[in-house]
Amino acid sequence: MIIASRLCYKSRPASLLLVLVTRVLTGLFYYVPITVIAFPASQAFAETSPYDKGEAMLPLDLAIGRALAGNPGLAEIKARAEALSAVPSQVGALPDPVVSVEMLNVPTNSFDLHKEDMTMMGFGVSQAIPFPGKLALREQIAEHEALAAAESVEEARLRLVSEVKQAWWRLFYYDRALMLLDGTEQFYRQLIDIAQSNYKFGKGSQQDVLMAQLELSKLKEEKLEMVSLRHSQAARINALLNRQPASQVLIPAEAKFVLPALVESVLQEQALKMRPLFAQHNKMLDVAHAKVDLAKQDFYPDFTVGAGYAVRQNTPTGQSRSDFASVQLSMDLPINTDRKQAKAVDQRQSELLQEQYSLEDEHHKIQAVIAAKAAEYQHAKEKLRLLEHEIVPQAQQTLNALLAGYQTSQARFTDLLRTQLGLLQYQTQYWQALVSTQELLAQLSAAVGEELAHD
Numbered sequence: 001m002i003i004a005s006r007l008c009y010k011s012r013p014a015s016l017l018l019v020l021v022t023r024v025l026t027g028l029f030y031y032v033p034i035t036v037i038a039f040p041a042s043q044a045f046a047e048t049s050p051y052d053k054g055e056a057m058l059p060l061d062l063a064i065g066r067a068l069a070g071n072p073g074l075a076e077i078k079a080r081a082e083a084l085s086a087v088p089s090q091v092g093a094l095p096d097p098v099v100s101v102e103m104l105n106v107p108t109n110s111f112d113l114h115k116e117d118m119t120m121m122g123f124g125v126s127q128a129i130p131f132p133g134k135l136a137l138r139e140q141i142a143e144h145e146a147l148a149a150a151e152s153v154e155e156a157r158l159r160l161v162s163e164v165k166q167a168w169w170r171l172f173y174y175d176r177a178l179m180l181l182d183g184t185e186q187f188y189r190q191l192i193d194i195a196q197s198n199y200k201f202g203k204g205s206q207q208d209v210l211m212a213q214l215e216l217s218k219l220k221e222e223k224l225e226m227v228s229l230r231h232s233q234a235a236r237i238n239a240l241l242n243r244q245p246a247s248q249v250l251i252p253a254e255a256k257f258v259l260p261a262l263v264e265s266v267l268q269e270q271a272l273k274m275r276p277l278f279a280q281h282n283k284m285l286d287v288a289h290a291k292v293d294l295a296k297q298d299f300y301p302d303f304t305v306g307a308g309y310a311v312r313q314n315t316p317t318g319q320s321r322s323d324f325a326s327v328q329l330s331m332d333l334p335i336n337t338d339r340k341q342a343k344a345v346d347q348r349q350s351e352l353l354q355e356q357y358s359l360e361d362e363h364h365k366i367q368a369v370i371a372a373k374a375a376e377y378q379h380a381k382e383k384l385r386l387l388e389h390e391i392v393p394q395a396q397q398t399l400n401a402l403l404a405g406y407q408t409s410q411a412r413f414t415d416l417l418r419t420q421l422g423l424l425q426y427q428t429q430y431w432q433a434l435v436s437t438q439e440l441l442a443q444l445s446a447a448v449g450e451e452l453a454h455d
Contacts, residue, residue: 056250057251058249058251067160067161068160070241070242071160071240071242072242074153077152077153081149081153084142084146085150087145090142091138092142095127097125098125099125100125101121102123103120104118104119104121105118105120115316117312120310120312120313120323121311122310122311124306124308124309126305128304129302130303131300131301131302134298137293141291144283144284144286144287145283151276151279154276155276155277155280159446160240162445162446164241166443167233168251169438170233170435171230171234172435173431173434175230176431177431178226180424182223185219187420192213192216195212196209234248257434257438259384262452264375267452270450271366271370272363281355285355287355288354292348294348296345299337299341301331301334303331304331305329306328306329308327309323310324312324373444374444376440377437380433380440384437387430399416399419
């Protein structure tokens with residue numbers, strides 16, 4: 001249609017203007033209802049995209065799955081949690097027994113084992129036994145630390161999913177913005193043809209042509225900046241998915257989403273129940289309590305029990321000698337309790353207070369985040385609906401009227417350009433508001449600890 005119009009342009013400039021009006025009316029600059037977004041991606045990147053159209057698309061759920069499966073940061077946290085899960089049984093077991101073999105009272109002048117009565121070969125075994133309750137407390141501490149590490153994995157998983165969602169929706173915005181710029185560029189090119197024709201037939205001025213050409217040049221610059229931003233965002237999502245930075249990232253032409261109604265008080269309650277970070281801090285509180293109890297147990301001694309058997313050789317004349325048996329019981333003597341054990345208890349109690357304050361501080365921080373993000377989400381949601389149902393349709397109707405008025409010389413070219421720029425701005429704001437709602441939902445889901453993108 002565009003080519004045919006340009007061919008007949010010189011003889012019938014009004015016909016091209018009607019074609020341009022028709023293209024605007026049929027949705028050159030369109031918006032969509034808040035259910036499913038769909039448009040031809042190949043057209044959107046006809047001139048701006050450096051990516052191969054045959055590359056596999058990356059829908060949001062696939063991006064999340066790949067990140068959870070391959071992100072090295074999450075894998076590191078998982079490995080740490082698995083390592084800590086193997087600790088409790090180790091620290092809860094008794095120390096390994098000690099087996100000894102010794103030669104006692106061997107004369108150095110002859111090294112004869114038969115000459116002296118006290119020369120013997122000794123064999124023994126000993127076992128260190130901590131004071132009752134210490135091993136159980138150490139095992140309990142390790143178990144709580146392992147559980148806290150497991151919660152840290154869930155917390156890292158939430159953060160990763162949130163980051164992937166935000167990066168994906170930001171790419172989605174860049175693609176939609178590039179498509180808008182492509183459509184606007186087509187509009188300006190056709191408008192330049194109309195202005196040149198009007199100038200040729202004495203119905204317009206050269207100023208109109210120059211103004212349109214200037215806006216077209218500015219539009220090209222904006223497209224270059226947008227493509228650069230998209231490259232940077234693609235590199236970021238590749239890093240999250242553990243892919244090469246230069247890997248192509250193509251976002252599908254359709255994106256399904258909903259805008260659930262959120263109540264801040266409900267979100268705050270959900271966070272207290274669902275957020276893994278709170279569970280992690282509670283487990284660390286249990287660790288701190290157990291460490292206080294263990295420090296108090298250090299006032300009591302640990303024990304070592306053992307047994308030995310010494311074999312004596314016969315005398316040089318062949319007379320038999322009796323073997324010796326022995327048992328042993330030893331224990332620590334905590335005699336510097338004021339300088340050592342008491343100070344250890346003070347240290348552990350201070351660490352307990354630290355954990356309590358840390359948990360309280362996290363409560364306040366997350367409550368503030370939820371309150372702020374919930375308010376931002378509501379604002380973005382209302383702005384999106386306002387743009388969709390009022391501002392964008394009104395701006396488009398105004399542009400259509402000015403196009404028709406310009407045909408009959410009843411509208412100024414400057415008003416036409418200004419209105420078109422305003423329409424592009426409002427359409428861009430629409431996509432920004434839409435993507436903002438999804439980014440905020442991702443952030444709120446991570447803050448609450450539960451997926452919120454559902455009815």
